[in-house]
Amino acid sequence: MSTHETSMMEERLRAALSARAEQVQPEHLAPLAPVVPLRPRWQSPWVLLATAAVVMLILGVAFRGIGSDPRSDDLAPKPDEPQVTLPADVGRDWSKSPESTPARVDLDGDGTKEKVEFLAEEAEEHDGRVRLQTTLSSTGEEAWGVMQVASTNIGMTAEGVIDADDDGDEELVVFDPGVDPSGGFPVVFDLRDGLLVQAAPEDPDLLLRGQVQVPGSETEYYDLVRTFQYWIDDGSLFSGRSVESFARAGEFWTSPLEVELEAWEWRLGPDGVLRREAAGCRELMFEVRACDDDSSDRLPVVGPAATESFGMGEEFTWDDGYTLTARLEAGADPALVVEGSDARTINHSLEVRDPVVLTTRPTGVFGDGASFVVRSASDPGYLQVLYQRGDQLQALAPVGEVPLTDDETHRTWLTTDGSLVTVVAADDGSWRAWSWQMVSRSEMAAIPGGILCFDDATDPTTGRAC
Amino acid sequence: MGTRNAEDRLATGSGTEPAVDITDLYAAHRLQLVRMAVLLVDDFGAAEDVVQDAFAALARRPDAVRDPSKTLAYLRVSVLNTARSALRRRRTARAYAPPDDVAPPGPEDAAVLAEEHREVIVALHTLAPRQREVLVLRYWSNLSEAEIARTLEISTGTVKSTASRALVALEKAMSGTTAGKEER
Known part of the structure; x- marks a missing residue:
């Protein structure tokens, strides 16, 4: 629907709801009656209790074996309790999705597995319902259930079968594949009163x-x-x-x-x-x-540390992934010169006088092109991450809770798998691991990981549980 | 109900001071709750029962609401749940009984609505219960998305998406009334 159509529909719905509700007027309601029955003053709780016990005993004897319908207010669910919904008999004419795989489950506990088929409600782009239907092997009767799914265009399959109530028959567990593939919840169907009823957690x-x-x-x-x-x-x-x-x-x-x-x-x-x-x-x-x-x-993965590097006047070629060669050239300002396999050459001035570049690239920070970790030969606390942005290299400024440095309380290194890690000392001798991630085109921030201890804080391979 | 005494009052919490007076609540909110229930179950008698059950449930569980300011919200949830239960029982009865056994609507029911409204109400009752609840809470109770989310115990995102999809489904049902009636 267009915005205009939606607005029209909203107005029409609002008017219809109002008109329907206004049909109920105060004079239509039954006379006010107390919800809580009044208790005559002469009746003490003990008299009531004793009387009720006697009445219950008599009724119990007189009507033993005769079932009685539960009161409506007994049936009424409590607001804070899960709701079990009996399925409506809808969707007999819905079609079987070719992507769906029928489930096999012994719903009635007779030792024979029923074949449960999934019939999808027609839905062009939105969520809808799926009808689960089968014929019970024990009685030949049809049983059905209904499930609300995120998309009826995706095939349904059973997640498995369980017997969560130990009654000898099986319950069917279905997963809605239309939800986020990394998430979702299981839906459990149990045969109750001839219907496939969705259990409520x-x-x-x-x-x-x-x-x-x-x-x-x-x-x-x-x-x-x-x-x-x-x-x-x-x-x-x-x-x-x-x-x-x-x-x-x-x-x-x-x-x-x-x-x-x-x-x-x-x-x-x-x-x-x-x-x-x-x-x-x-x-x-x-x-x-x-x-x-x-x-x-x-434990968080913090090592081993990448140690190989090249310095002024040296170069290194990466021939895996994005192939490129980089060298450090002397000048008024030292420069990192990068020649890519696409014939592009980038000349980037560095801010340190004695740079060294690690031969492991920080792909954990930026992996979609060239990226480098630059350190200083004389200042162990200096680190800079550069990445290729078009025809130039861009430095990522560290932001957030953790400084990008390497000292007594902050140990920073690039792991051999390309992750840039800082561990921060705590007062109790443990260290919190942080991983650096690019958070904008010009910034990176450290994201907290787990806690660990080191036998030697200068060697990440000595990390262990505290 | 013309007079009340302390025994009519229902105290909540552990103290002796009555925090929630069901009689007052009953008088103050019954009409609105019955109207909401009518929109949910489309049957006046059932709606009255639904609301009566909601109040009865509250009377049985006086400690369920410790904050008096939340009593109406609690009752609203109770009416929604009880309406769902009533619809379930009705559907089950329809599933097992011949169509002729279904009672005809009473004179207060949607039959006397203007045609333009009746078409909407009929379509509304072809929607899934959750969709209908979201529409009623949003467009009749005028609750915010956050309030609807709290009432139905779903996320605000789900409220938005459910409302959006419910409107589409409503329009679809209105344009195909025949199919909608069969489904219902």
């Missing part, structure tokens, strides 16, 4: 996959996120949240190789609500596994 914020911002953690250059993951293991659904939070700047984030998770197992109650039970510690790397005592992979 009591804490949906803890049953998902991806990175979630820590509230209030946003700074000018980064925010903090926690890693979430869910998985199916031996017929059970688990999820976990990283114990630590990690800094994120754009697409970069400072997660270690291995992330320690606080894990939960999700159990399905008779009310259709998924509730979590503590499942202890898990480690997430490429897959989830039980925690062990080896925490080395949970």
